[in-house]
Amino acid sequence: MAGSRPAPIPAPVRETGPPAPKPEMTAPAAQGARRPADLSARPRFAPWSVPWSVHLPVPWALAALALCGLILSPLVSLTLEAVQGSGELWPHLLAYVLPQAVAQTAGLLLGVGLVVTVIGTGTAWLVAAYEFPGRRLLEIGLLLPLAVPTYIVAYAYLDLLHPLGPVQGGLRDLLGLTSPRDLRLPELRSLPGCILLLGFVLYPYVYLPTRALFLMQTGNLLEAARTLGRGPAGVFARVALPLARPAIALGASLALMEALNDIGAAEFLGVRTLTVQVYATWVNRQDLAGAAQIALVMLVVVIGLVAAERWARRGRGFSGSAQRPRTLARQPLTGARALAALGLGLAPVALGFLIPAAYLAHAAAGRLSRAGLPERLPGEILSTVLYAGSATLIAGAIGFLVAASPRLLSRRLGPGLIRVASLGYALPGTILAIGLLGPLALADSAFASASTAMFGAAPALIGLGTGGALVIAYLVRFLAVAIGTCEAGLARLPASLPDAARMLGRGPLATLARVQLPLTWPALMSGALLVFVDCVKELPATLLLRPLNVETLATHLYGEAARGTYEDGTVAALLIVLVGLIPVAVLLRLGSRAGRA
């Protein structure tokens, strides 16, 4: 990359003066005469930047350090907690708890990984490579499960599939059976049940980046494969799939981390994963140190797996060329094949969204007709959007800068910054929140002593128990999502474009703002969408850190579930789904424009 190259001052251009004005450059060409003066000045966007060959402009280096400090602070406090533990519980854990937990977790991750990869990639290819009636609708529909938290889906399916629920009831009526004893479907509260449920809800994490990649992929490569005699299956398997690997890997790793750190659905479905055992070790076995130890070991394993995947695709380039990419011409399908395509694409939408959402809507309608709208709802919507929105804005901005840091800061240190800043996603929400308590308290007391020294009085807490703590927790937890999508977008960008901008005299920041940002905007937006939806759905950290008297939609729902008035909670659940739909719609607007352009 250009990060370590000497300053590419295009001397010949400067000496030969302005080029002949081209027809489309009329207005700016008039400024051409002043160019030498322009070039000698520092770029407007980065008054502080030093010549390109020197890495790490000081303010940026400090900002990067501060970010790493923020992200690492919960890990440091968890590590401190972990090393204080006596470890006396470990023989017990190794004998009775961890073997089963590791087996369940491995089974869950393998299963979910398989399901999300197959569904996510398959559906992405279906809507990218084929044209059939209903395709545009399907393109939208396939994103919908993103809007539903796993714990809501689990709750809906437990109700629907219960022996007393409509599915088994209907089957009994159909078969003429009277007692639930006569018909026993496989129990949803099982590992396979949990795998299928999480798989059908989490596949959009793979679908979203993979579809974007298929759309952005130069059609040339795929068409070349077609001209060389490959059928559709061959093009998919030999060209499209290998090219889409970074997107699939990113999506699958996000989905797997969601599955690994999931607590609601797993607990609901009776699957005792490692994360569930981390909670149980803390809460029931009364050993926070032991819980921190397990969580940190899990983190090391996760980092190892992610590193292994990156290592496995080391040294391969995935970026396109600077040529205007031609999108793939879709192959039209007709008749039975079109129907089959539509059916295949609709199945995951129905299972991951339509069925649970319809169930929620039905239950919520029942509640609304009986008791009307919960009166606290508007405030809850506001706080949900406020906290999630603030975190999304910050995570989007920081995520883009971090993803660009290999070019912006230093080719050596940038990737390290990306890894460190992504760490928070690998920790379960509550554990992260517990880890944040210490650093926030420290920041509070530092602020208090500074304030006491200066004004003679300590103010109220500014970190703990305020919305700031919540936004920080969201940021630390979900920054990885923004970074990941921006990184994938930037990786696709041919290096020649920013190189050209640099060659033409723009500073690194201006290049970033004027070339990379616009070109990776769809990726940034999709990252922001995922962050926003994740924040809206986030429960454990929100529960622990939110201020007094503040409820979000997720905590409202949890509260209703806690007192067993599930039906009252369905209104909030439905609203979480609706809030989740807003950014899905925004993204699709973007996506469909890209498709039309």
Next chain:
Amino acid sequence: MRGRFMRVRFDQSRLRPSRFLQGQFLQGLVSRHPVGAAGLALGLALGAAPAGAAEVNLYTTREPGLIRPLLDAFTARTGTTVNTVFVEKGLAERVAAEGARANADVLMTVDIGNLIDIVDRGLAQPVQSPTLEAAVPAALRDADGRWFALSTRARVAYADAKDLADLKALTYEDLADPKWKGKLCLRSGQHPYNTALIAHHLVKHGAEKTEAWLRGVKANLAKKPAGGDRDVARDILAESCELGLGNSYYVGLMRSGRGGPEQQKWGEAIRVVLPTFAGGGTHVNVSGAAVAKNAPNRADAVKLLEYLVSDEAQGLYAKTDYEYPVKAGAPIDPLLTALGPLTIDAVPVAEIARNRKAASLLVDKVGFDQ
């Protein structure tokens, strides 16, 4: 210069689909003032800090909706606002982290273990109040006034209403009897309501017998432990099992129709029995509260606790939450009196709480939840 630059962008314009969203404003804001943009957003996010005159801050592991009527009645009486935050897990950790300048005045939990935890971590302060001492029996409060139980709930048996076998003399020990093989439904053994019961068994019978008992109960299970107490009633209606354990107040919540018509059917499908330990009484857990060590509004916090054990509030506990009041003579909801007279076992709840961890480890050891 600029012109040449614009041309590069223009050539690639197909790739940036929304001119509006990536317009100069946002770009300029983020690239020129990234810190400012972040600060603006953060500033907006801050500041739900409570303000006003007389107020009490209540941190609770109990869903505040359940006690909202009580808090509203308190506010109506005293004019003191009650700010609440529902922190189900990590309440003690949060209060500990907030330290000397903590906002918390009253810490409320729905499990004796969590309550004792708060005291053991030094997060509560002693309260001397004749009102509290008169209302709460000695076994249901700390001798130094660092915690007080406010209501009790019994761990009762839900049995199939169609099955007419005599269960009057049912004991917790009976649950391990092989005659229940394949007929028992329970929630996770790691749930505090079950660990408290197992801890109680530990106090009564010791580790060896409790382990054998737990293995016997495990062998009787019709399905893997999961779900909540109400699922036991629902599974009994679905004929998945015939007997299970649940808290007493769920009976009231289900049968009253407060949880909706579905739950009413579950509640009516079961017969409720108050089991006892052999030669003892029924296992109860408590909801309770403590005044936080660094409570900024200590006087009002004590007033709130005193209100919660008043006749009015104790009656509300029974009426809105179907709990047993702690105060002698306070009214009990008819749905609860219908369950029969409650004889609380003599083992003090604090003693049960001390055995909670051992009980949890025993649940692991016998693979109860596997």
